[in-house]
Structure formats: structure tokens, C-alpha cells
Amino acid sequence: MRGRLAAALGEIAPADREVVLLIAWADLTCEEVARALEIPAGTVRSRLHRARKR
Helix, strand or coil, rough: CHHHHHHHHHCHHHHHHHHHHHHCCCCCHHHHHHHHHHHCCHHHHHHHHHHCCC
């Protein structure tokens, strides 16, 4: 399972990966990720959607 997860994470853009990891592993909300990365919450949601789609 780890190999598949690592491969999947390796296929997405670094900015998208950062959002996925903060939401999935750090258990942050989109708003919390936005504050942590100093980007709009809409950008976080877009990156998350793009990463999930990939």
C-alpha cells in the first residue's frame, strides 16, 4: 500500500501534494490550510479537487 500511495503522491504537483498532506495527515480544514499556506481558501479547494481528480 505504501508504494502505491507514494507513487500517487509523486504524480501530483508539489503545491497540490502539500494541500493533500495537510488535509489528510495533519487533519486540517481547507480554511486552516489556507491560513497556514497564506493562500485563499478557494485555491486550497481547487488544489484539493485537482489532486483528487488526478
